[in-house]
Amino acid sequence: MSIEFVASSKLPTAHGDFIISVFQDPETKEEHVALSKGLEIPNSAPTLVRIHSECLTGDAFASLKCDCGPQLNATMDLIQKQGRGVILYLRQEGRGIGLTNKIRAYALQDQGHDTVDANLLLNLPADARKYDMCSIMLHHLGVQQVKLITNNPLKIQALKDLGINVVDRLPLLVGKNPLNEAYLKTKRDRMDHMY
Incomplete structure (x- = not known):
């Protein structure tokens, strides 16, 4: 993947002040964002990092079908509290x-299928995400060692495969509610998420 830094700016938020940096694939024009705090002062200590895949329904609309929005908000709060992270x-x-x-997968879940089977019934992979852009983004930000905030072992392995030094994992156990209990159970039982 070819991805390049495009621009950055200060971003005051309800969680605190951050720097927002945009990276773009020059061919596909696909954009990714790094939201960072405290990186302007070089520090060799491991940096808190969360890889968060966009979730319009959870992040913007506060959907109760997933735990994405609460994970994003909790991570922003944690980085604000620690004073450093990405x-x-x-x-x-x-x-x-x-x-x-x-x-479409949500509609199949409404009929009783779990999140994995819903994707497979649509002839799609259970998880089609890629993480190769992470090494470019972290390198640009000067992050050399990572304390990864995740429940997903695939993210840990993906970063290690990219040569990123993941020195620790912090669990992120937020957002559980009666409407996403089966979803979280599926992630644990079928996708090996660590809850």
Whole structure:
């Protein structure tokens, strides 16, 4: 993947002040964002990092079908509290299948299928995300060692495969509610998420 830094700016938020940096693939024009805090002062200590895939329904509309919105908000709060960290906000809606297919998968989940089977019934992979842009983004930000905020072992392995030094994992256990209990159980039982 070819991805390049485009621009950055200050971004005051309800969680605190951050720097927002945009990266873009020059061929596809696909954009990804790094939301960072405290990186302007070089520090060799491991940096808190969350890889967060875009979730319009959870992040913007506060959907109770997933735990994405609460994960994003909790991570922003944690980075604000720690004073240093990065959220790599990847434009990979619906685990990489896109918004339209995600809503089609939601409709199948409404009929009783779990999140994995819904994707497979649409002839799509259970998880189509890629993480190769993460190494370019982290390198640009000067992050050398990572404390990864995740429940997903695939993200840990993906970063290690890219040569990123993942020194620790922090669990992110937020957003559970009666409407997403089966979804979270499926992620644990069928996708090996660590809850």
